[in-house]
Amino acid sequence: MKIRIKFTKSGPLKFIGHLDVMRYFQKAFRRAEVDVEYSQGFSPHQLMSFAAPLGVGLTSDGEYLDVSMHTCDAPEIMIKKINEAMNEYIQVVGFMVLPDSSKNAMSIVAAADYLVSVKDGYETMDKAVFKWKFTDFSNKDSIIITKKSKKSEKDVDIKPMIYYTAFEQDKFREGIGTADGKDRVLHLAADCYTNGIKVFMQLATGSVNNLKPELVMEAFCQYAGEVFKESAYQVHRMEVYADLGAGTNRKLIPLDKVECLTG
Amino acid sequence: MKKLALSDEILLTIDKPARYIGNEINVVTKDLDKIDIRFCMCFPDVYEIGMSYLGIQILYDMFNRREDTYCERVYSPWVDLDRILRDKQIPLFALESQEPVKCFDFLGITLQYEMSYTNILQILELSQIPIYAKDRTEEDPVVLGGGPCAYNPEPIADFFDFFYIGEGETVYDRVLEAYKENKKQGGSRRDYLEKIARIEGIYVPSFYEVEYKEDNTIRAFHKKNGHAKEKIRKQVEMNLSDTFYPKKPLVPYIKVTQDRVVLEIQRGCIRGCRFCQAGMIYRPIRERDVAFLKDYACQMLKATGHEEISLSSLSSSDYSALQELVYYLIEEFSSKGVNISLPSLRIDAFALDVMSKVQDIRKSSLTFAPEAGSQRLRDVINKGLTEKNILEGAMNAFRSGWNRVKLYFMLGLPTETEEDVEEIAVLSDKIAREYYTIPKEQRNGKVSIVASTSYFVPKPFTPFQWARMDTPEEYINKQRLLRGKINGQLNRKSIKYNWHEAEVSILEGVFARGDRRISKVIYDAYKAGCLYDAWSEFFQYEIWLKAFEENQLDIAFYTSREREREEILPWDFLDVGVTKDFLWREYKRGMEEKVTPNCRRACADCGAKIFHGGVCYDKKEQEVIR
Numbered sequence: 001m002k003i004r005i006k007f008t009k010s011g012p013l014k015f016i017g018h019l020d021v022m023r024y025f026q027k028a029f030r031r032a033e034v035d036v037e038y039s040q041g042f043s044p045h046q047l048m049s050f051a052a053p054l055g056v057g058l059t060s061d062g063e064y065l066d067v068s069m070h071t072c073d074a075p076e077i078m079i080k081k082i083n084e085a086m087n088e089y090i091q092v093v094g095f096m097v098l099p100d101s102s103k104n105a106m107s108i109v110a111a112a113d114y115l116v117s118v119k120d121g122y123e124t125m126d127k128a129v130f131k132w133k134f135t136d137f138s139n140k141d142s143i144i145i146t147k148k149s150k151k152s153e154k155d156v157d158i159k160p161m162i163y164y165t166a167f168e169q170d171k172f173r174e175g176i177g178t179a180d181g182k183d184r185v186l187h188l189a190a191d192c193y194t195n196g197i198k199v200f201m202q203l204a205t206g207s208v209n210n211l212k213p214e215l216v217m218e219a220f221c222q223y224a225g226e227v228f229k230e231s232a233y234q235v236h237r238m239e240v241y242a243d244l245g246a247g248t249n250r251k252l253i254p255l256d257k258v259e260c261l262t263g
Numbered sequence: 264m265k266k267l268a269l270s271d272e273i274l275l276t277i278d279k280p281a282r283y284i285g286n287e288i289n290v291v292t293k294d295l296d297k298i299d300i301r302f303c304m305c306f307p308d309v310y311e312i313g314m315s316y317l318g319i320q321i322l323y324d325m326f327n328r329r330e331d332t333y334c335e336r337v338y339s340p341w342v343d344l345d346r347i348l349r350d351k352q353i354p355l356f357a358l359e360s361q362e363p364v365k366c367f368d369f370l371g372i373t374l375q376y377e378m379s380y381t382n383i384l385q386i387l388e389l390s391q392i393p394i395y396a397k398d399r400t401e402e403d404p405v406v407l408g409g410g411p412c413a414y415n416p417e418p419i420a421d422f423f424d425f426f427y428i429g430e431g432e433t434v435y436d437r438v439l440e441a442y443k444e445n446k447k448q449g450g451s452r453r454d455y456l457e458k459i460a461r462i463e464g465i466y467v468p469s470f471y472e473v474e475y476k477e478d479n480t481i482r483a484f485h486k487k488n489g490h491a492k493e494k495i496r497k498q499v500e501m502n503l504s505d506t507f508y509p510k511k512p513l514v515p516y517i518k519v520t521q522d523r524v525v526l527e528i529q530r531g532c533i534r535g536c537r538f539c540q541a542g543m544i545y546r547p548i549r550e551r552d553v554a555f556l557k558d559y560a561c562q563m564l565k566a567t568g569h570e571e572i573s574l575s576s577l578s579s580s581d582y583s584a585l586q587e588l589v590y591y592l593i594e595e596f597s598s599k600g601v602n603i604s605l606p607s608l609r610i611d612a613f614a615l616d617v618m619s620k621v622q623d624i625r626k627s628s629l630t631f632a633p634e635a636g637s638q639r640l641r642d643v644i645n646k647g648l649t650e651k652n653i654l655e656g657a658m659n660a661f662r663s664g665w666n667r668v669k670l671y672f673m674l675g676l677p678t679e680t681e682e683d684v685e686e687i688a689v690l691s692d693k694i695a696r697e698y699y700t701i702p703k704e705q706r707n708g709k710v711s712i713v714a715s716t717s718y719f720v721p722k723p724f725t726p727f728q729w730a731r732m733d734t735p736e737e738y739i740n741k742q743r744l745l746r747g748k749i750n751g752q753l754n755r756k757s758i759k760y761n762w763h764e765a766e767v768s769i770l771e772g773v774f775a776r777g778d779r780r781i782s783k784v785i786y787d788a789y790k791a792g793c794l795y796d797a798w799s800e801f802f803q804y805e806i807w808l809k810a811f812e813e814n815q816l817d818i819a820f821y822t823s824r825e826r827e828r829e830e831i832l833p834w835d836f837l838d839v840g841v842t843k844d845f846l847w848r849e850y851k852r853g854m855e856e857k858v859t860p861n862c863r864r865a866c867a868d869c870g871a872k873i874f875h876g877g878v879c880y881d882k883k884e885q886e887v888i889r
Contacts, residue, residue: 011286012267012284012285012286013284013286013516015274015275015280015281015284016281016516016517017281017517020281020516020517020518023516023518024516026568026570027288027514027567027568027569027570028288028568029568030564030568030569030570030599031288031565031566031567031568033565038600041623042622042623042626043602043623044600045600046600056275056280057271057274057275085568086288087286087288089286119271230275231271231272231275231276234271
């Protein structure tokens with residue numbers, strides 16, 4: 001059966017690359033004695049795939065992996081069992097059985113939420129200045145950046161790929177329509193910084209359109225006349241979505257809610 | 264979360280930051296306020312190599328079982344981080360607490376191979392601990408070494424406060440207790456060293472002095488401190504089925520060299536190959552009980568989630584319950600996707616059956632280590648493998664579908680002639696010919712033979728410890744001769760020849776049999792930029808040559824000189840059980856091309872009997888041959 005697992009990644013494990021996270025889960029599943037399905041042959045491997053690989057240095061509250069299992073217990077039991085075989089820095093927070101017909105996570109990724117924080121010691125402006133400058137920046141009609149590939153350079157307008165931005169979590173959740181009326185602010189696995197300079201953003205993600213938050217910050221720095229330094233920002237992913245809308249009408253649904261709505 | 268020693272900015276600019284963040288699965292965490300002794304265990308090579316080594320896992324587990332001790336780890340920073348630590352004056356730190364190594368009570372360094380010596384100096388310098396033991400103060404950690412290279416600690420004696428000679432399971436508790444006691448009494452560093460110098464197996468180099476003759480050989484080696492022992496006897500754990508072994512080994516995040524459970528099935532070897540140091544210093548052979556091994560295999564696989572288990576020993580085929588153990592592992596774990604790996608296995612019917620069950624025949628290869636090409640030379644080195652064994656083993660494997668063979672040889676063995684070298688090519692060709700005697704329709708494509716040669720390096724406590732080593736020129740000539748000979752064989756297209764660089768082996772030869780004067784050369788070469796010498800991309804032979812020259816030491820004195828029976832060897836003060844008389848007898852028998860039977864067939868009276876156990880006491884009816 002197809003299983004989708006949602007997990008967090010935080011603390012020192014942000015320095016673990018995507019392939020190593022896969023190995024981490026393979027070993028964790030074996031320690032937890034989860035009944036994972038293996039490929040056939042002399043070097044069998046677990047049938048597993050990730051929704052959207054997270055870069056080294058990034059943390060997350062909303063990572064997804066799909067894995068095949070022969071059998072499993074109720075989600076709460078499975079979450080407990082797997083978490084007991086792992087450490088606090090990668091923890092399973094969701095476990096759902098998918099219909100056999102469902103598409104794998106990677107193929108349906110359309111958007112993601114991020115929190116970008118300025119690390120302490122890297123502030124170039126104070127919080128208030130950052131807010132109004134960033135607001136001006138995101139209100140522009142177009143945001144042109146030069147994308148460099150191996151062969152060519154081309155100008156791209158990233159503005160259409162920035163779906164929403166806000167400076168506070170409750171505002172952000174309201175704006176993107178995920179506020180549930182109960183918890184105004186959710187606890188994040190992200191690191192906190194005392195300077196308080198941060199921005200939440202919902203961006204196009206996936207194989208059709210893909211915008212990295214680092215690129216948004218680079219464009220912002222260009223706009224604000226600052227030198228862009230990648231290590232100045234901590235990027236934290238909060239959620240990953242599929243788009244169930246038609247045409248240009250987006251209907252973004254978190255990957256762990258997709259089947260509940262369509263199934 | 265504990266703060267990491269390195270900033271995000273540094274970690275994101277270096278290669279594989281996961282080497283430095285600790286927090287691995289099964290890591291031990293302790294409350295530093297409740298600890299008396301902080302011990303930092305070091306493997307002086309990069310993380311992926313160091314993490315693959317069983318010995319540290321054993322000691323890490325053993326030390327951390329003590330409530331008063333917290334054992335952490337450190338490995339050599341890779342060259343990228345090395346530069347940053349120097350530039351920014353960041354002290355080298357231990358992985359667990361991320362705190363500077365210089366704050367620890369002990370820094371224990373494992374000595375696995377000679378070419379890691381400059382990395383030891385790097386560890387000390389980056390930790391901001393004085394490189395020379397004599398310069399250390401009461402504030403600095405006590406620096407100790409152990410492992411196979413401690414069987415001749417003299418070339419690095421100046422850098423260590425003490426060495427632990429032998430297996431770690433036995434007297435470390437006493438070493439740590441003495442530390443606590445000394446601290447309580449307000450004793451100094453020197454007081455502590457005097458205390459432990461009385462413990463069997465502990466060598467404090469500063470308590471001894473060496474005098475040299477005009478011809479540079481040793482005139483005398485004597486102690487200059489009343490607490491020191493005349494002879495240091497190696498430590499041996501005689502009960503391997505009731506001792507420390509980790510049930511929850513550390514599981515790294517990144518792929519390391521040994522990404523698997525390692526099950527040490529026995530220690531020591533009965534074979535007595537005359538070039539092999541491990542076969543002599545780990546005598547007598549001692550087996551672990553098969554029930555113990557089955558239990559640990561299950562627990563370790565469960566606690567790590569590894570997909571592979573490897574049986575470790577010098578010669579697995581000599582383990583008496585091997586079949587029972589291996590079939591148990593296949594039965595229990597094959598269906599759970601666990602791969603079983605069996606290095607150092609003699610190719611026989613059992614091995615082929617096991618291999619066909621656990622490996623893909625099309626992808627795996629057979630490995631033989633004849634070490635020498637001719638039977639004559641194999642008799643000299645006491646390698647029991649015959650041409651008949653090899654050809655029959657290969658043929659059985661070919662009939663079962665294998666078509667790849669790896670062969671390991673050494674060049675430069677004592678008494679080696681051109682004919683012996685050429686025989687390597689002939690033997691490789693014979694194996695290929697055997698393959699092609701199988702009818703074409705029953706064959707599995709072409710045969711592939713890979714013959715590799717390394718250079719023989721004489722090691723202390725082997726019968727060849729007196730032997731002359733070839734010069735680089737002689738090595739290169741032999742390698743060329745062999746290459747030409749292989750190209751002249753009928754099946755030359757099926758034979759691939761790999762060889763080692765000669766220079767590294769020469770240096771290894773100096774360090775292996777060097778004396779205390781070598782310390783200065785290592786120091787100078789390190790200061791001139793030598794590091795990671797075991798990695799060919801970093802090995803700088805010219806700097807080494809210059810360092811020898813500046814110290815007026817002659818490489819050839821250490822390598823290409825046959826020693827006399829009477830000569831005092833730098834490691835003579837160590838007592839490893841195996842006696843010098845036995846080694847000399849074996850050296851002479853080798854020169855006479857006489858084979859000595861293995862320990863199970865007959866006792867050669869090597870001296871290991873003083874440890875009162877193992878194979879020496881298994882069978883009373885053994886004949887004693889001298």
